[in-house]
Amino acid sequence: MSVPTACKTVLASSIAKPFAEELKDGVKQLEKKPVLVGFLANADPAARMYADWTGKTCEELGFGYELREVPKERLEEAILDANDDSAVDGILVYFPVFGGTQDQYLQQVVAKEKDVEGLSHIYIQNMYQNVRFLDEAQTQKSILPCTPLAAVKVLEYLGVYNAILPYGNRLYGKTVTVVNRSEIVGRPLAALLANDGATVYSVDITGVQKYTRGEGLRHVKHVVSETDLDLEHAAKISDVIITGVPSPDYKFPVEFIKNGAVCVNFSSEKNFSPEVKQRASLYVPMIGKVTITMLLRNLLRLCVNAQERKHAAAAKT
Amino acid sequence: MSVPTACKTVLASSIAKPFAEELKDGVKQLEKKPVLVGFLANADPAARMYADWTGKTCEELGFGYELREVPKERLEEAILDANDDSAVDGILVYFPVFGGTQDQYLQQVVAKEKDVEGLSHIYIQNMYQNVRFLDEAQTQKSILPCTPLAAVKVLEYLGVYNAILPYGNRLYGKTVTVVNRSEIVGRPLAALLANDGATVYSVDITGVQKYTRGEGLRHVKHVVSETDLDLEHAAKISDVIITGVPSPDYKFPVEFIKNGAVCVNFSSEKNFSPEVKQRASLYVPMIGKVTITMLLRNLLRLCVNAQERKHAAAAKT
Numbered sequence: 001m002s003v004p005t006a007c008k009t010v011l012a013s014s015i016a017k018p019f020a021e022e023l024k025d026g027v028k029q030l031e032k033k034p035v036l037v038g039f040l041a042n043a044d045p046a047a048r049m050y051a052d053w054t055g056k057t058c059e060e061l062g063f064g065y066e067l068r069e070v071p072k073e074r075l076e077e078a079i080l081d082a083n084d085d086s087a088v089d090g091i092l093v094y095f096p097v098f099g100g101t102q103d104q105y106l107q108q109v110v111a112k113e114k115d116v117e118g119l120s121h122i123y124i125q126n127m128y129q130n131v132r133f134l135d136e137a138q139t140q141k142s143i144l145p146c147t148p149l150a151a152v153k154v155l156e157y158l159g160v161y162n163a164i165l166p167y168g169n170r171l172y173g174k175t176v177t178v179v180n181r182s183e184i185v186g187r188p189l190a191a192l193l194a195n196d197g198a199t200v201y202s203v204d205i206t207g208v209q210k211y212t213r214g215e216g217l218r219h220v221k222h223v224v225s226e227t228d229l230d231l232e233h234a235a236k237i238s239d240v241i242i243t244g245v246p247s248p249d250y251k252f253p254v255e256f257i258k259n260g261a262v263c264v265n266f267s268s269e270k271n272f273s274p275e276v277k278q279r280a281s282l283y284v285p286m287i288g289k290v291t292i293t294m295l296l297r298n299l300l301r302l303c304v305n306a307q308e309r310k311h312a313a314a315a316k317t
Numbered sequence: 318m319s320v321p322t323a324c325k326t327v328l329a330s331s332i333a334k335p336f337a338e339e340l341k342d343g344v345k346q347l348e349k350k351p352v353l354v355g356f357l358a359n360a361d362p363a364a365r366m367y368a369d370w371t372g373k374t375c376e377e378l379g380f381g382y383e384l385r386e387v388p389k390e391r392l393e394e395a396i397l398d399a400n401d402d403s404a405v406d407g408i409l410v411y412f413p414v415f416g417g418t419q420d421q422y423l424q425q426v427v428a429k430e431k432d433v434e435g436l437s438h439i440y441i442q443n444m445y446q447n448v449r450f451l452d453e454a455q456t457q458k459s460i461l462p463c464t465p466l467a468a469v470k471v472l473e474y475l476g477v478y479n480a481i482l483p484y485g486n487r488l489y490g491k492t493v494t495v496v497n498r499s500e501i502v503g504r505p506l507a508a509l510l511a512n513d514g515a516t517v518y519s520v521d522i523t524g525v526q527k528y529t530r531g532e533g534l535r536h537v538k539h540v541v542s543e544t545d546l547d548l549e550h551a552a553k554i555s556d557v558i559i560t561g562v563p564s565p566d567y568k569f570p571v572e573f574i575k576n577g578a579v580c581v582n583f584s585s586e587k588n589f590s591p592e593v594k595q596r597a598s599l600y601v602p603m604i605g606k607v608t609i610t611m612l613l614r615n616l617l618r619l620c621v622n623a624q625e626r627k628h629a630a631a632a633k634t
Binding site: 073076080099101102104105108109121124125128129181182183187206223224225 | 390393397416418419421422425426438441442445446498499500504523540541542
């Protein structure tokens with residue numbers, strides 16, 4: 001089978017580069033060097049690789065980084081200590097630890113003021129509700145979950161977001177299939193894309209949901225509705241296919257991909273086989289490096305939020 | 318097979334009775350009648366039965382109750398509206414709605430000030446950390462998750478808690494097996510029992526964990542450790558066996574039950590076969606009615622907390 005050269009493979013490192021430059025500048029403008037603490041409480045080689053990557057990126061861009069290895073039974077206490085430690089600006093936990101709902105509990109133990117992943121409930125709720133600030137005075141910006149945010153930045157880089165359209169409507173007319181509906185990536189991503197004007201088919205093993213932007217009672221936010229489409233029919237009308245299935249055995253069926261579609265994989269496993277290039281116009285095999293820059297961007301924002309709070313408190317006294 | 322009469326079956330209604338009397342008195346002392354809103358967004362007959370029960374109990378005990386039926390796509394907005402509505406004192410969602418992690422997300426959308434189930438992250442974290450108050454001044458009591466709390470009250474009623482021992486140590490010397498380690502019942506229950514002095518074997522499909530009370534860095538709290546015991550060996554040394562497997566097919570193996578053990582089932586399915594009576598000394602086939610009284614006890618506490626906050630704010634101005 002011959003692979004046409006029309007498909008362009010785009011590497012995460014190229015996409016991450018301009019953000020990395022921004023981060024270097026941003027760090028210099030802070031009152032002190034931000035310190036990120038990573039918690040490793042498992043023996044998962046993928047988690048350790050991610051930890052090494054984070055450390056390396058932090059060093060390159062001028063952030064402090066400390067890796068703390070703790071037995072999983074001590075992790076909750078260790079996070080609580082870091083929450084209370086003023087020398088720590090950001091906290092990152094390398095999951096899975098126990099797996100399942102216990103990990104979801106641990107995620108929420110991280111103080112929202114230090115949650116660089118943007119997985120605290122209030123951040124996710126604000127994202128679903130399309131709320132951009134944490135306070136009524138609008139001095140504290142809300143944080144976006146870093147993996148969905150990275151996927152958005154990838155789509156911006158690839159030109160899927162149309163910069164001619166007004167901000168907040170730049171995906172208008174685009175159809176996207178997202179294979180994964182987890183609470184930490186797939187569902188937030190579907191909501192983000194719908195908030196920006198796309199029609200999104202969100203797929204998991206239970207079926208397909210359709211996300212569009214609607215007029216919420218409170219804010220303009222996404223609307224979820226029933227759909228009769230299955231994966232095949234959703235994919236075949238999609239301009240963009242995004243996969244995030246955490247299994248080495250899963251491969252997205254090449255025959256479902258529309259000619260010229262944009263294909264992006266955010267799973268640490270390869271969800272597309274090499275034949276994807278026979279159909280796709282643009283293909284991004286993994287986005288981890290973009291995710292790490294988004295995580296540091298969140299850290300920067302958390303530091304700015306903290307400075308704002310400090311100054312506001314000082315002005316009061 | 319003959320069933321000896323030595324085993325006493327105890328019904329939840331008997332256990333709930335004294336709490337119901339307490340609640341009737343408590344309601345009368347509030348400044349206004351508390352209103353509980355229940356959200357039903359599924360067609361599950363068990364959820365509707367639970368909703369009917371809640372309504373009936375509310376009426377009997379002097380609480381206001383309103384059932385709101387909403388399509389599941391509108392549930393998040395409906396909860397947010399109730400959060401902001403000063404006429405609503407307590408909110409209860411009848412799960413499952415979407416199932417899985419999306420339900421865990423929805424649970425956290427309920428404002429903690431109105432969360433009668435006690436499932437807001439901060440309540441669960443406080444319980445695990447053995448923290449009893451929400452504020453440093455100790456005017457706002459934390460809420461306990463209602464099903465684990467109900468299980469504790471059942472064990473108190475059955476005399477498993479020994480009132481001669483000091484408060485906080487009344488399970489000292491007792492061994493308990495809990496079959497279920499969900500974040501909303503099984504794990505909190507194991508922690509609560511360990512905090513009161515028991516050795517708890519917490520069982521789920523991934524294996525057995527051992528919970529004991531330790532000396533935490535911050536507070537005296539439970540410690541989780543590895544164990545070589547499997548379900549059979551844990552159960553055979555247990556004074557109490559508590560089951561909560563949400564499946565009609567699951568039956569706890571009778572041959573694992575120590576003679577004279579106390580057996581309690583909190584699942585809506587019958588996790589013990591009738592033969593349990595050949596081994597157990599006390600058997601509680603279901604605890605739903607106790608759970609509802611605990612839920613209303615939480616509502617009462619939330620109302621008292623709200624009154625305290627109102628008075629504190631008035632005193633300031």
